[in-house]
Amino acid sequence: MSQNKSAYELKEQLNTVGYKLTPQRKAILDILLENQCKHLTCEDIYTLVRAKMPSIGIATVYRTLPLFEKMGYLNRVHLDDGYVRYEVCDNKEAHSHHHLICTQCGALSEIQVDMLEELEKQIQTTTGFMVTDHSVKFYGLCKNCQSGDTKP
Amino acid sequence: MSQNKSAYELKEQLNTVGYKLTPQRKAILDILLENQCKHLTCEDIYTLVRAKMPSIGIATVYRTLPLFEKMGYLNRVHLDDGYVRYEVCDNKEAHSHHHLICTQCGALSEIQVDMLEELEKQIQTTTGFMVTDHSVKFYGLCKNCQSGDTKP
C-alpha cells in the first residue's frame, strides 16, 4: 500500500517545486492508482477521468501526464503500436519488469524477472557503453489466443 | 555481401506477389542499403531519396516502407522518441541484435549478443505466454558522452 503515491504525497511534492494540487491532477492520479495493472493511453485516461469530472479537457491530461512522469510517478511505455502509454511507477520494480505483448489480442502483462545485470556489465566491458536503463518487450501469443480462441 | 537484398532479388520477390519494381522503390532500396548501419525515419529516407530523385513524393516513401517491411527487407524500430525508424533486415541477425541508445547524444548502436532463449522458455513455462519475438533496448551513455564531451 504505502509504496504507492498518495494524494498527500503528490501535494507535497508538487508544492516543493512550486506547483499546485488541482482537482484535475488529483482526479488523474486517482484514475492511475485505480488502474495500476493497466497501461493506459492518454485518451484512455481522459475517458476515465471524464467519467468523474466531465468538465476536464484533454489538454489537461496531456499536460499532466508528462508532469507526473517527470516527478517519477509514471513510466512512459511504448508498445510499438503508435500510442504512448503510462504505467504507475513502483520504485521496487523499476528495471526489473518486462512486458509480454500478445500480437493477436493486444493483451499486455508483465513479468518480474530480471537477468540483465550480467549482460549490462558485459556490454560495458566490451563496448564501453554505460548502460543506465533498459526496455525489454516480448511479443507472442497469450494463453487465451493459443487455445484456439481466435475472436476478432 | 550476399546476405543483403539486391535490386534483382527485390524485383523477383515483388513480382512473385504481383507487385512491380518501380524506380522509386529501387531508389528507396538503394538508400536503405547505403545506410545499413543507420536507423532512418521515413522523413530521413525521403530526404535522402529526394537527392537522387527529386520528384518522389513522401507518400510513396510512406507506402514503400511498410511494403518492404512485410516482405522482410526491413525491421521497424521504435526508439521511444516518437519516430518510426527502419533498419535493413539481416536474416542472420534477426532476434539477436539489440540497440544501445545514448540518452545524451542520441547515438544508436547495436550489439549482437543474445541470451534470451533461456528466459523465453522460462516465461512460457511459468506464464503460458508463447514468445515469438522480442525487443531489447539499452539506454545509457556512449563512450564519447562519458569522456566529458558534453557538446549540446
Add this chain to the structure above:
DNA sequence: TTTCTTGCAAAGTCTTTGCAAGGTG
C-alpha cells in the same frame, strides 16, 4: 494577490488516403 492551471480551440506533427495520371509487366 500572485502565480500556476485550466478549457477551448487552433495549430503542429507525423502518417494515411483518395484520385486521376502515368508506368510496369
Add this chain to the structure above:
DNA sequence: CACCTTGCAAAGACTTTGCAAGAAA
C-alpha cells in the same frame, strides 16, 4: 492492355500550444 503505382493534396490521428478566465497557495 490491365493493373499496379505515383504525386499531390486533403484528411486523419495524436499531441502541443496560445490565451483569457479561474483557482490554489
